[in-house]
Amino acid sequence: MSSVSPPGPTAVPFARELAGHGDRTAVITTGGALSYRELAERVAATARRLGPGRRLVLLAGANTVEALVVYLAALARGHPLLLVPHDRPGSLKSLVAAYDPDVVALPDGTLDERHAASAHTLHPDLALLLSTSGSTGAPKLVRLSHENLQSNAASIAEYLDIRDGDRAATTLPMHYCYGLSVLNSHLLRGAGLILTDLSVTDERFWTLFRDARGTSLAGVPYTFDLLDRVGFPGMRLPHLRYVTQAGGRMAPERVARYAALGRRRGWDLIVMYGQTEATARMAYLPPDLAARHPQAIGVPIPGGSFRLEPLPDGTAPGTGELVYSGPNVMLGYAEGPADLALGRTVGELRTGDVARLLPGGLYEVIGRRGRFVKLYGLRIDPQAVEAMLARHGLVSCCTGDDDGLVVAVTGDADAGHVRRLVAAECGLPARVIGVHVLAGLPRLPTGKPDYRAVLRLARPEPAATTDLCRLYAEILDHPGVTDDCSFVSLGGDSLSYVEMSLKLEESLGTLPPDWHTRRIRDLRRPAGRAGRRTLETGIALRAVAIVLIVGSHIGIFTVRGGAHVLLAVAGFNFARFHLTSSVRRARRRHVLDALTRIAVPSVAWLALAAPLTAGYHLTDVLLLKSAFGHNSNYWFVEVILYILLAMAALLSVPALDRAERRAPFRFAFGLLLVGLIVRVDLGGLSDLPDAITACWLFPLGWAAAKAGTARRRALVTAVALATVPGYFGAGEPVREIIVLAGLALLIWVPALPSTRLLNRLGGLLAGGSLYIYLVHWQIYPLLEDRSQVLALLASLAGGVAYAAVAARILRHAASRGSRPPSRRVALSVPHGSARAAEESAAGLGDRDQRLYDPAPPVTKM
Secondary structure, eight states: OOSOSSOOTTSOHHHHOGGGGTTSEEEEETTEEEEHHHHHHHHHHHHHHHOSSOOOEEEEEOSSHHHHHHHHHHHHHTOOEEEEETTOHHHHHHHHHHHOOSEEEOTTSOEEEOOSSOSSOOOTTEEEEEEOTTOTTSSOEEEEEHHHHHHHHHHHHHHTTOOTTOEEEOOSOTTSHHHHHHHHHHHHTTOEEEOOOOOTTSHHHHHHHHHTTOOEEEEOHHHHHHHHHTTGGGOOOTTOOEEEEOSSOOOHHHHHHHHHHHHHHTOEEEEEEOOGGGSSOSEEEOGGGTTTOTTOOBEEOTTOEEEEEOOTTOOOTTEEEEEEESTTSOSEEESSGGGGGOOOOOSSEEEEEEEEEOTTSOEEEEEETTOOEEETTEEEOHHHHHHHHHHTTOOEEEEEETTEEEEEEESSOOHHHHHHHHHHHHTOOGGGEEEEEESSOOBOTTSSBOHHHHHHHHSOOOTTHHHHHHHHHHHHTOSSOOTTOBTTTTTOOHHHHHHHHHHHHHHHSSOOTTGGGSBGGGOOOOSSSOOOBEEEHHHHHHHHHHHHHHHHHHTSOOOOOHHHHHHHHHHHHHHHHSSOOSSHHHHHHHHHHHHHHHHHHHHHHHHHHGGGSTTOOHHHHTTOTGGGTOOOTTHHHHHHHHHHHHHHHHHTSHHHHHHHHHOHHHHHHHHHHHHHHHHTTTTSOTTSOHHHHTTTHHHHHHHHHHOOSHHHHHHHHHHHHHHSTTTTOTTOHHHHHHHHHHHHHHHHOSEEEOOHHHHHHHHHHHHTHHHHHHHHHHHHHHHTTTOHHHHHHHHHHHHHHHHHHHHHHHHHHHHTTTSOTTOOOOSOOTTOOTTOOOOOHHHHHHHHHTTTSOSOSOOBO
């Protein structure tokens, strides 16, 4: 028998239609695989054992085939299922006592039939009972209907684009709504499940995942802690399509980091938001927006909607309690067996989260109305913790954040005893619970508990935090800076990066390489001697190259080749910062935005300079001279613009765009080979201007950025060694050595030893390199007869000044467009506050300027 027959009218469709997926692989374990046809037969056999009459089935859920079969059999025959963790005997015992289930099923498939017919009145719509996050073992349960399960599984399958060839690993327990949603959504689409209870820290998990050709992983924030520990970023997982995250807020810095990792490796990070009361999911963040809005929960799932209900406590305008509506909203709660007869008692879900609506329809949660804390996927109610401690005769104040729970108690309490009580109550590891014994609880002037003061007991602010907040507010021109903000969350761009890094060096000394993604309160003055300073190689090359270019044009020395090194660096930075989205349309827009930010200040300067410069014509002003076959002073700027236009066109072709995302290095190397057609003069192209013949250096830098292994870096180096010699003609050995040395450093050396002074000079010169190249043609002729050195210094200073002016003008012009001028935006918010800035033209400037000003320009160790 391959299907459950006859299907009950209240059965969940995906559970009773398993046989329709035929011989596709349904389940893979370390012991072998099971097809959908075979799974359906086992489900049908268990359904017959459960009988035709509806009974309340309690299942001790585990990631085993037997438990999965019982789960599906109950859903397919319409038996309400109470799903509990198998590894908490106390919770199992208390729920059996509270609800008196008719059947108790164990993870090995054993059925303990306690009542031949149900001892309860069961509502026809009732399908599943789950504990709310953090209340496992408590009698209060979430009542879910057949429609809830089917609709939420369908919505998740739709926005994740789950395909029948996908195979998801069960990295979460099935009794947890997030883990259960992975099962439901994949079974609905006829996809495969890699069913295991192995931890991601176990090498056997990854062996199974690779052998099963796993395509997706799901994790709560703690899962990503474990992934970092086991070296996940360096793993080879060729079939991985996406990684999902839910179960609590993950630090925006980590969201941005994993989103970037996914882009490099060809998979998507999809951040999701949900509650058990909504079956599982309510919102998701489209993967192409994760880098720009890592603090957001995203948009409502298909079929769902949000509204913000204003709060009566004076919350800022535009914010409110997040209220969700959709077919996946629970029937209501059950607090005892009598409630199993109830139908729908809830029409919409008040999430208890305070949120705001961002431009583009994204939502951001900025607080919790009911002070809930979510840790390890468990929703903890601090008030319940306080009530529990009161039952033990302790006066307490409990709060927390995404880092842990903090409890202040008074009297003669023993901190270790309190920690053990709280850990047992909440199901948390003791190490994330901080207990502080005080003479009295901190109070507000109103007499209410001061929860912020309690939180500061565990994470006190550094003495310099207030000064740093003022410094950030001053340089970034941003109001409301708090110690939870970061440089990126406040909309810092590549120009302000340099100034901010210099000021922070003065205040704190040596900075960590990722300071711009850290919260202000996480910045500390290091103890002892300052560490060795380094300068990012790409920044050093740009700074040195622009000095060599200008000095050679003036005649102080003749060291040519700097512009060609800059062209490779531009390709290197293009690969790092402009192929950031997984959506073709967005990638093309990013490239066009970059082109605009280069073309506008270039054309503006040339339009002003043309009347004062002999021999300049309209083709010079419009940067078209090379396009008409003439050599130009501005060939370097022109070749960059032409290449960006070509890249925008290339990324408009779906097949090519997909090819780049799937094999970024091979794609870049293929472009390099195409560019070398011009380099080796196939077809008699030797008369082309430099703007065309030099274009192969751009994909060479691109390939260098994507060469993630020593073997690939060696391959790119070999191409450089084979193609640079002879490119400039006879008698140019120094030029060839300069270009080869620059390319070798770019390919092999991430950072160079430096000093504070060199870091400052390097950051300024690199940040203004494009503008120095533009303006020096007009500046140095005015001064070279007086002093060539003065002409060089004036050209460099003039370019840096024009860079600052151009950035301000472009930012102001953009802010007067479609976005409010008073708001700054972050493209990514690695550790932003709940009030992280909305996206603005300043943020777009940061992304696009990175072709020349990649952040961070200054790094130190």
